[in-house]
Amino acid sequence: MERFGSVISFREWQSQLKAALDPDRKEVTICGGTGCVAFGSPDVQKAFQEELEVSGLTEKVSVKRTGCHGFCEKGPVVIIRPEKVFYPNVKGKDVTEIIAETVLKGEAVDRLAYVDPGSDRKIFLDNEVPFYAKQQRSVFRLNGVLDPLDLKDYVARDGYAAATKALADMSPEQVIDEVREAGLRGRGGAGFPTGVKWGFCRKAPGDEKYLICNADEGDPGAFMDRSLLEGTPHAILEGMLIGAYAIGASHGAIYVRAEYPMAVRHTQIALQQAREAGLLGENILGTGFEFDVVIYKGAGAFVCGEETALIASLEGQRGMPRPRPPFPATNGYSGKPTNINNVETLANIPLIILKGKDWYKAIGTEGSKGTKIFALAGKVNNTGLVEVPMGATLRHIVEDVGGGVPEGRSFKAAQMGGPSGGCVPAKYLDLPIDYDSLQQVGAIMGSGGLIVLDDSTCVVNLARFFTDFVQKESCGKCTPCRVGTRRMLEILTRITEGEGQEGDIEKLEKLGEMIKCTSLCGLGQTGPNPVLSTIRYFRNEYEAHINENACPAGVCKALISYRILEEECEGCGACLRACPAEAITGGKREIHVIDQNKCIQCGICMEHCNFEGVIVE
Amino acid sequence: MGATPLKECTGSAQLSGDEVASLAEELDISPESNLIGLLQDVQDRFGYLPQEALQELSCRTRVPLSRIYGVVSFYEQFYTEPRGRHIVRCCRGTACHVRGGERVISAIEKTLGIEDGETSSDMMFSFDTVACLGACALAPLAVVDGVYHGKVTPRRAERILRRMVSAESPEGED
Numbered sequence: 001m002e003r004f005g006s007v008i009s010f011r012e013w014q015s016q017l018k019a020a021l022d023p024d025r026k027e028v029t030i031c032g033g034t035g036c037v038a039f040g041s042p043d044v045q046k047a048f049q050e051e052l053e054v055s056g057l058t059e060k061v062s063v064k065r066t067g068c069h070g071f072c073e074k075g076p077v078v079i080i081r082p083e084k085v086f087y088p089n090v091k092g093k094d095v096t097e098i099i100a101e102t103v104l105k106g107e108a109v110d111r112l113a114y115v116d117p118g119s120d121r122k123i124f125l126d127n128e129v130p131f132y133a134k135q136q137r138s139v140f141r142l143n144g145v146l147d148p149l150d151l152k153d154y155v156a157r158d159g160y161a162a163a164t165k166a167l168a169d170m171s172p173e174q175v176i177d178e179v180r181e182a183g184l185r186g187r188g189g190a191g192f193p194t195g196v197k198w199g200f201c202r203k204a205p206g207d208e209k210y211l212i213c214n215a216d217e218g219d220p221g222a223f224m225d226r227s228l229l230e231g232t233p234h235a236i237l238e239g240m241l242i243g244a245y246a247i248g249a250s251h252g253a254i255y256v257r258a259e260y261p262m263a264v265r266h267t268q269i270a271l272q273q274a275r276e277a278g279l280l281g282e283n284i285l286g287t288g289f290e291f292d293v294v295i296y297k298g299a300g301a302f303v304c305g306e307e308t309a310l311i312a313s314l315e316g317q318r319g320m321p322r323p324r325p326p327f328p329a330t331n332g333y334s335g336k337p338t339n340i341n342n343v344e345t346l347a348n349i350p351l352i353i354l355k356g357k358d359w360y361k362a363i364g365t366e367g368s369k370g371t372k373i374f375a376l377a378g379k380v381n382n383t384g385l386v387e388v389p390m391g392a393t394l395r396h397i398v399e400d401v402g403g404g405v406p407e408g409r410s411f412k413a414a415q416m417g418g419p420s421g422g423c424v425p426a427k428y429l430d431l432p433i434d435y436d437s438l439q440q441v442g443a444i445m446g447s448g449g450l451i452v453l454d455d456s457t458c459v460v461n462l463a464r465f466f467t468d469f470v471q472k473e474s475c476g477k478c479t480p481c482r483v484g485t486r487r488m489l490e491i492l493t494r495i496t497e498g499e500g501q502e503g504d505i506e507k508l509e510k511l512g513e514m515i516k517c518t519s520l521c522g523l524g525q526t527g528p529n530p531v532l533s534t535i536r537y538f539r540n541e542y543e544a545h546i547n548e549n550a551c552p553a554g555v556c557k558a559l560i561s562y563r564i565l566e567e568e569c570e571g572c573g574a575c576l577r578a579c580p581a582e583a584i585t586g587g588k589r590e591i592h593v594i595d596q597n598k599c600i601q602c603g604i605c606m607e608h609c610n611f612e613g614v615i616v617e
Numbered sequence: 618m619g620a621t622p623l624k625e626c627t628g629s630a631q632l633s634g635d636e637v638a639s640l641a642e643e644l645d646i647s648p649e650s651n652l653i654g655l656l657q658d659v660q661d662r663f664g665y666l667p668q669e670a671l672q673e674l675s676c677r678t679r680v681p682l683s684r685i686y687g688v689v690s691f692y693e694q695f696y697t698e699p700r701g702r703h704i705v706r707c708c709r710g711t712a713c714h715v716r717g718g719e720r721v722i723s724a725i726e727k728t729l730g731i732e733d734g735e736t737s738s739d740m741m742f743s744f745d746t747v748a749c750l751g752a753c754a755l756a757p758l759a760v761v762d763g764v765y766h767g768k769v770t771p772r773r774a775e776r777i778l779r780r781m782v783s784a785e786s787p788e789g790e791d
Contacts, residue, residue: 035754038765072754220710220749258657258694259750261763299653300693302748316652316680318691377712377753384754415711451711465714469748475691578772580727603720607772 001151003278006286007168010160010278017156026061026103027081030090031144033068033230034223034262035384040091041065041076047095061103067231069144070385071131074114079126079144086126088114117381117403131382134400136363138371139347140387143231148266151273154234160279162350163241167287170353175246176202179349182357183369188214188305188342189420189446190522191368191435194349197339200329201247204337209249211291212333212340213240214310215256215263218302219418220469221449224373224385225343229256229263232347233270237293239346241279242353244291247339252293255310258300267295302473306521307340309475320475321521342447344373364390368434378415378451381406386450395429398452409454413537417446419466419473420526422533423459442533444526458555459534460545464492470527481524484515488531498558500546505535554616557601561617564605566591568613575605575614636663637670646677652688656695665696701736701743703781705729707774708758710749717770718757722746724771725759728778741785742778 004010030036030045048063069077074088080102087098087109094112101107113122114129123129147153154160166175180195201209213236217225229236240252256264271293274280282290296314303309304319311333313319332338348370352360364370368390374397376386381403388397394414398404405411413423422443424431431437435445453462471485488511491504512528519525535542544550551559564575564584571589583599586592594605606614640662646655655678659670666689675682689695707713707722726732729742736743752758755767759774766777 034752034765035767038752038755038758038767072752075754217751218748220714221712221753222749223751223753226751257751259747296651296654297657298692299657299695300748301691313653314651316688318687320691375753377756378715383712383756418711449711451715453715457715462711462715465711473748602723604724604771607720607770 001273001276003276004285005278007164010164010285014155014158014161017152021156024082027064028061028098028103029064029066029079029081029144031067031069031075031077032065032148033072033075033227034260035068035072036075036077037262039075039089043092044076044078044090044095047092048099051095051099055099057099057103061099064147066146067143067148068227068385070140070227070387071129071382072385073381073383077144084126085124086114086129087112117406130403131384131386131401134396135387136371136389137387138351138363139228139344139373140385142235143227146232148231148233149269151234151270151277154232158354159234160238160241162353163238163245163279164285166242166245166353167285167289172202172246172248175242175353178357179246179352182352182360183364184345184348184352184360185368185435186342187344187348187372187447189219189417189444191445194341194345197329197341198243198246200327201249201337201339204330206337208251208336209247210251210253210333210336210338211240211244211247211249212252212310212314212338213254213293213343213346214305214307214340215254215260215343216298216305216310217257217260217343217447218305218473219420219447219449221377221415221418221451222375222447224375224448226257226260226263227385228343228347228373229260230266233263233267234274235350236267236343236346237270237274237280239341239349240293241284241291242349243339243341243346245289247337249339250290250292252291253296253314253333254293255296255298255304255314258297264295264297271295301475302469303475303521303523306523309521310340311338318475320477321523323520344448365432365434367436372433372445372448374448374450376402376450376452379405379409379454379457380452390434391432393430393432394424397433397450398429402452405452405454409456412453412455412457413459415443415451415453415462415530416449417444417526417529418449419469420444420522420529421446421449422529423453423462423537424533425537442529442536444529456553456555458496458551458553459538459541460492460551461496461553461555463531463534464489464496466530467492467527470523474523474527478518478520478524480515480518481520481527484511484519485524485527487511488515488528492531495542495545496551496556496558498545498549498556500542502546504546505539505542508532509535560601561596562594562599562601562603562605563615563617564592564594564609565613565615568611570611570613572610574608574610578604578608580604637667637673640670641673641677646674648677648679650678652678652680652685653692656685656689660695664700665698668697698736699740701740703742703762705742705744705778706747706750706760707744708750708752708756708760709746710751710753710756712753712756713749713758716756720771721757721759721769721774724774725778728775741782 078087078090101109108124176198184194185191301319304313306321309319309321328338373387377383413425467489471489474481476482512532569591576584581600583595733746759766759769
């Protein structure tokens, strides 16, 4: 790779690459994201390569492994270009047919079509699949198009054009103004205006400054940062480069979870490529600006997503937060001015610089601009990553994009913002979602985790689940979080075990408010949200657990029992053999019975029954 | 970083010859090194953090051993005991939880006879639950030796593990 010594020579290279892009090139793109890989996309890719080789088509047709397409539910996802024919759940044995029909003749293979769960209609083109068609993909526009490990592929699609614009044509102050006026707010959770944050760090006295990319995506249920780093690592580096130029930082770091091995690997490769091309390091593109980036892997502590804890971790210490002020903008890593931005925030930066603040400002609501990526999961048909403009409604995300709740069940609530967020019940399905509206209903944007709950989800159990998480991840430094969340967990455990007491709900409310007001960092200040919001909207379910010893959703083990339906039981013995408690009796071809005294409510019988003959009451 | 009296760094290498010492040389450790990165390197090599290695680290970085232990015990992914030959991890994230992940966890615990964070006495398996693996579309998710098993049922988890046991048993591979 040539090292570009000037902006001009880089721009020349970029125009050559752009001119060489052939829009009619036949190309098979296969999703190589973590989800699709788990469903076997490497085998599919190999099958395509082998088959094309055997047929002597390698010159004519290229095979590309891209980043995450976002529709993880349907992996492995394959798209045939230029027609953009979309095939979900592709297997190695489908490859010959896809090449013969779609690649060579341009005809779709009927039996492999995506069937829309709403209308049972067969859909062949990727931009007609509702999951994609109902989104507005701008940050995500290149995921699924690019080879993440090919710098040229990124540069040919305006990659680093924003960075060169900033470096060559804009002053740092102009960059900051552009980002501030665009209205971008931090996508990591708190929603602080990014341009303002950059301004603080720019103004902070000191020669040595740091820019850190926070990729410690610990919120269980959120995975857009992983996907962005895996799919378009150069876009994140470009965002960092622009940010570093704006605040005057020469050192960069990416703090990424060790649980994301592919994101780490792709980022490492991208870093190396950017250095070789002269886009990182000393005297970047001959502008005299110097910036380089180091990757740090986290070691498994949720609290390290908090700025001051992250800095402590980078410094090789226990990842515990400290009180602010002083803020990292003045006293951060090694006491130097430090700016920390989330992955998705940084991914927005090149777009703002390239297309301008006015373009960006036109998307979104009054107080929240741009798009937001949500990680849609739980009880929803189309699990995956969804990018919509700020202000889209929950109904749009869950029903139009997500295809609704499966198995004919009904939407109960959406848990938004992970352990720091709250439940948004069905009555707010039409609420336009942005930072401020979510706050008003007791949830938060958080990092964009959106878990759909249906009527078979017990909110008390879920609140217990989140409290257990927060309690385990509490670093123990401040008392309200360390002890308070433990007490809340004890009360919730008691309730889910059928030993709830009169006054427990009030105790939870009081404790929760106290922890929110008095904790040191964001973890404790938001930790009680899942409990408080579920009490706010589903108080009757808490009361049913406590007063009636009943779990309305049929989840809490101590409050439910399993029963075999006489009319369905064929006496096959599957449940009897599987039961770990030996609680099931019945001879061959006889109706089986569960002994409630021995039953441990594990649900394995239900799992093993071939006739759907076990029910929970 | 508080400076400790500088002892001679000999690599007290009781651990299989001079492995600790040679790794320490390889890593080029200095008081400026990033401690967490070093611990990760050591763990990558040995599968856990042997006490000898921590002593060597302390000596070379001049970070008191007590402080290193403080760091090691803070982070979930550091282990001070040897780990099993096979690492089974199960996600306990939200998406996995609402899709029945807890039952998968119990099935794994029951099949292996160990609980979250433990290693079987024959050193064949270690089992951990993880806060979230970020692959929520695959929920519930179990990862066995780095291979993702998506939409896993308690039954399938049990089968995967039993197959591994029988593949390693002397009677042969079925």
